[in-house]
Amino acid sequence: MHNNYPSVRTYFLVFGALLLLLIATVGAHFVALGPFQPVVSLGIALLKALLIILFFMHVKASSGLVKLFAAAGFLWLLIFFLLTFGDFATRYWVPTLNQ
């Protein structure tokens, strides 16, 4: 089960990628991206989290059951956000309700 764990080289490559993504997100901060700014910085954060989960937390090398358990928490968080913003983001679409 543990034979397919990442090598030391992989850990350093992932670390290098994480630092590059950090530099990219700080760099993007100084570029006028307008409405895409949150998309870029949150997208980079998602990429970083994915790298940490898959390699540092060994999820890529784990069994399907562990992968399922790891994904479950994030899946419920996604539902949590979708339902909440299904309300908050659409409230003012019907102006008459708020007059």
Added chain:
Amino acid sequence: MTQTTTQPATPAWPTEDEKLAREREVNALGMWVFLASEIMLFGGLFLVYFVYRFRYPAAFAEGSSELNMWLGALNTAVLLTSSLTMALAVHQARGSSRKTAVLFMLLTMALGLLFLAIKGYEYWQDYQEGLVPGLNFTYSGAEQQAVALFLVLYFVMTALHALHLSIGIVMVGVAIVWGQIRPFAHDPAEPVEMIGLYWHFIDIVWVFLFPVLYLLR
């Protein structure tokens, strides 16, 4: 009376390796269930943040620009490095070099303390600049209340994260001591691996806190 019984080709008993693999899988599952509860704890705060950011976009951008982005970026680099040293500690503990593993764990603890020191300095800076609602709040723009709301969320989220990191530092120390007093435990690297999962999770929380609090303007 002759009876033909079909014997399985291999005995049904799991080998020691299979038992160990199963134990480790169960440990990882339990840890991920705990981490899922942590995801919901921090997720709730992130949700509150985004709901209010949606309601007061200008005030939240204003509040964010009051923070020191460079200290946040520096702390991200520190925590990412601590995740590397933690991963290397697990790697060494899984191998046979227990001493190197302890060295990497001490390094991880030191980086965690460095993060807390930088965070503490940043809190002090925030206090000096009058950015702490309730203690010293001198910001007086048009949307004063909404900026105060942003700053309250900033302090609650970063303080909860710092509390988790402090627990993480203590737990890495516990793992070192545990490894010293029980060097011939059944599966000595397993506690290191489990605490590693917790440590990386704390790192992931900061990976999201950094852009959300410092970069979204």
